[in-house]
Amino acid sequence: MTSPSNHLPLIPENVAKAHALIKPYIHHTPLLTNTTLNTIASTPQHASDLVGSHWEGQNPASPRIRFYFKCENLQKIGAFKARGAFHALLRLIEERGEEEVRRKGVVTHSSGNHAQALALAGKTLGIPTFVVMPSISTPSKIASTQSLGAKVVFSGSTEPERTAVMHQIQQETGAIFIPPYDHPDIILGQGTTGLDMEAQYEELKGREGKSLDAVLTPVGGGGLNAGVATWFSVPSKEGKKKTLVFGAEPSFQGANDCQLGLAAGERVQAVSTKTIADGLRTPVGLHNWAVISDPSKVAGVYSVTEEQIKKAMRLVLERMKVVVEPSAVVGLAVCLFDEDFRRKVEKEAGEAGWDIGIVFSGGNTTVETIGALFASN
Template sequence: MSSAKTVQALTPAAVQAAYDLIQPYVHRTPLLTCQTLDAIASTPQSTEALVDTPFEGQTPARPNFRFYFKCENLQRIGAFKARGAFHALLRLVEERGEEEVKRRGVITHSSGNHAQALALAASTLNIPAYIVMPRISTPSKIAGTKSHGAEVIFSGSTSVEREAVVAELQAKTGALLVPPYDYFDVICGQGTTALELEAQYAERGSGILDAVITPVGGGGLNAGVATYFSDKPQTLVFGAEPSFEGADDCRRGLQAGQRVEKVSTLTIADGLRTPVGVLNWEVISDKRKVEGVFAVTEEQIKAAMRLVLERMKVVVEPSAVVGLAACLFNEDLRRRVEQEGGEKGWDVAIVFSGGNTTVEAISKLFG
């Protein structure tokens, strides 16, 4: 299938078909609200917070936010990645046949969440799995991957280093590649997050969802969510990513009109250290599907994470809260909500993408 045809085939119907297939294997995660966070986000930032920004000296925005948190941190293996991994593997079995897939096994590279997800899916379907992980991956994610019986092989931290090890292993084993994000069936699987949250929002009788914000690393989640909402223009889709050491490759690429191919960053949002995939870029760079992408600092990520831990009593990893951080601190986004939402404001769904962290990691962040 050519790239153009693949992009054209990314439709809401394809996401629905993915949901029908994976339902027996994944959780329907909660959609939570928090009036405290609504109030905090709806309070103007201090004038000091706008110093050294384009808004210095201006009156801070007064947006009105109502948040709906899609808790994929409570998904199997603690992240949305279970959706894409199960869908990709089930489709692979359909296309190649169970015998061939079991004989050859599957392989991927991941800093942790897709690693655990594919390991779980492979274990569930009795398929051998080889997982290439950066040596600096969170120990709990490495342990989680191994716990499902996958063979873990270590590599350097960049996507180039990971892919080189994958190619070497494929040559030896003949394993079938299930990419972590730049893959049609993975994108469709991740898009089921949007299908579910829209249904849960509708059950509350709240009307139309104004916006959805997801983290952007490789872009599979954002592209999948944007695909699902592509025929629902009244709901805007945004992305958010860290700015540290150029981790905001998607935002920079959109500004330049060209995908950024390489990223080398050690942002605390370790799930977002990869560049946006080629197929995902085709979706995200389409203004009809994704309205924009915002970048947040390490301190803003930590502040958002602290609020979720302390006010919501929900365990999340740093990558999960970049969307909330954008709502709290990005004045561009806040002014847009103020101007377009007026007194009513916006109903905004934020995807908490994962919760795979440890007490030690949290202590290190806030100690």
């Protein structure tokens, strides 16, 4: 990666510079709306849905919500990760020169979307790419990474095992490490999602200066959430309302490490979970935590159950006809099922309601996986 002395500050201006750098290499993904999901989100939950929760016996919230879905599931390699990978590799080439980076190559460790994203960036820019993938990685993601020209080296599933194999590759080749999420170049690249979303929203509304009230993104390593929060950290135009940014996580087996860390006042350093939202099984990185734990940048992080994730995913598949992976819908699930969030919208927005941006972070799943996920329903 670029050296610490060459790190760019995490400010909106540098998100804009990142966007200018990667724009020739990424898709301009659509911002979609859906009246049916607006209606469902704006309808109070049944009292029976609150049984067993700390909201049991209370009147369900009745917020007014209008969704705007940023479809990064339609991004190159099927996920937002292409943004950060291209930005990180282009910045590295700027710093060290194309000849040195091509001679040494780059290396990362990833079980899925970052692996494919860096493989694509390396193929596009002519840079040899090594990817350490756990042997238990999804076969389709392994095949995709290999088809993009990366040399895949298998490892055990734990972080130390992956890191050990990566260090061995570095010793043998001199390859330069590009982290999956915990680096300013990655964060700024992912933040271009927010820049695109804001511009598309203004165009859709036909009114410059109109702001999204809130944006929700999934939180795994935290690159997407930290990047989007960086873009929205200040209003982009004078007199414009600030867009609030929230994070969303699965609650299964402690996968909501960011939410738990915020409550405890310190970052959770390790996560061990088998949540169906497999892209969110990672602890929040250090650079990312510095942004997400700042309440002036991220207004809160919420979590949802496995069943709520499945319900949200089913709605997207059936009502929007859009293919997403479970990780992509945690933000939508928060809006549909988390009474704390729904009450916040009801209280702060009143009759006017909120225009809420939801980032569909990826769509890298298979027919077999979707079938197995809903086989018991």
